[in-house]
């Protein structure tokens with residue numbers, strides 16, 4: 001197969017949802033269709049169980065699963081599908097944000113009874129910022145839930161999406177009769193629990209056909225006809241370009257647990273979901289079809305064995321062919337590096353591969369050379385954009401609890417930050433280190449891992465910070481900026497990249513600061529031009 005065919009048959013995407021909406025179940029059913037697994041239950045949930053905040057076995061279990069399910073690749077009808085796993089727990093939301101920089105599209109799973117939930121809202125917002133093409137799967141149709149029209153309104157309103165239902169439910173919960181597929185013009189009748197992948201649909205060329213009444217009963221048939229009429233009036237026509245531009249989102253209904261409606265989703269997905277997309281670098285737009293290899297690190301996973309401190313860096317291939325044992329330029333440190341055992345990931349195993357193509361993810365063994373966001377090329381000095389840091393929600397001073405181990409502590413903190421476990425800010429005033437996290441759970445993870453992997457001990461101390469604001473000065477030499485730096489000296493810090501950050505103690509402070517220093521802009525993410 002040629003290089004271009006390899007690119008065109010790849011689809012790299014992520015599934016996002018609020019915990020419990022059915023992401024794991026759907027992933028599993030997709031793998032079943034691809035023949036990548038033989039039975040349900042093979043995909044482990046990467047959820048952290050409730051009340052596990054201080055259960056470190058649970059954290060380690062989660063880390064183990066998270067490496068195993070980081071990328072699930074399988075083939076379906078000649079298409080190579082790469083699912084990038086996103087952590088379900090909200091404390092690891094930043095991990096998910098970073099993974100979203102490596103996908104070409106996403107599927108959003110919504111629970112029909114619960115509707116739009118908090119985590120879905122946050123994640124979809126990030127996808128919208130980046131114009132990522134999205135499809136929506138409304139799950140758990142076998143349970144009583146919200147009325148389909150009302151639910152779609154809610155999703156459009158809360159998530160700011162513009163939906164196009166490509167399938168439509170007939171009944172719901174105990175009365176679920178089936179789904180009508182507007183995309184393929186057929187009906188899939190619901191017949192209870194199905195463990196295996198089945199494809200049994202009945203073609204309905206003309207909705208006026210009385211066969212419809214025979215299949216689902218007169219009342220349901222009449223209701224379906226009316227609803228489909230209404231759909232045509234209410235929703236615009238499906239438009240491929242609008243979907244690709246992130247302006248329109250096709251919707252499918254089903255029940256992942258019952259393997260119902262999943263085949264419809266998958267078939268539409270392989271037909272319309274984008275092939276590996278071009279990616280912006282600071283220097284230029286890089287097209288996937290360019291022959292020279294480029295890629296970037298979007299995730300780093302520390303080895304589970306504390307005795308061997310090697311890590312796995314996950315690289316998304318943007319362009320060209322990645323080859324084993326070939327020297328590539330690590331742009332940030334200017335070194336050429338070769339990789340003798342790049343890993344590719346499949347549903348049930350990882351394997352050393354000789355060649356990988358755009359859209360693929362390879363796992364490279366790393367002894368501390370990589371940071372999230374690093375670029376690899378054949379020699380060109382490129383820096384891929386789009387892995388911003390978001391302001392953490394929690395902040396604490398970190399102190400060394402064992403003076404004999406200060407080297408180990410700073411090495412450990414450095415490496416954990418490279419992995420993206422949390423963010424480090426160093427205060428200008430006195431060089432003290434502040435760790436910022438998305439959830440409180442990370443503090444315990446850091447403390448535990450520092451001790452077990454780096455033999456270092458730390459303690460935390462409270463600091464009153466509401467948000468980290470990245471500072472952009474309209475003019476670095478004007479008096480206003482100088483005055484800002486003088487007045488706010490005690491609250492200024494540098495992030496890991498050396499960017500200036502203002503640690504604001506309250507929303508009020510942010511507001512006052514903006515008023516007083518209008519030419520000094522404060523941003524809640526580290527990349528505001530993206």
Ligand code: G4P
Nearest residue numbers: 017019020021022023024025045139140143255256257258
């Ligand atoms: P997540 O990864 O998004 O967090 O969700 P997950 O797939 O783990 O699903 C959460 C729960 O919802 C699971 O039940 C799962 O079986 C159930 N579920 C998923 N899809 C459907 C569906 O289509 N219909 C119904 N009725 N339930 C569904 P659980 O009891 O939490 O776990 P388990 O004991 O079944 O594994």
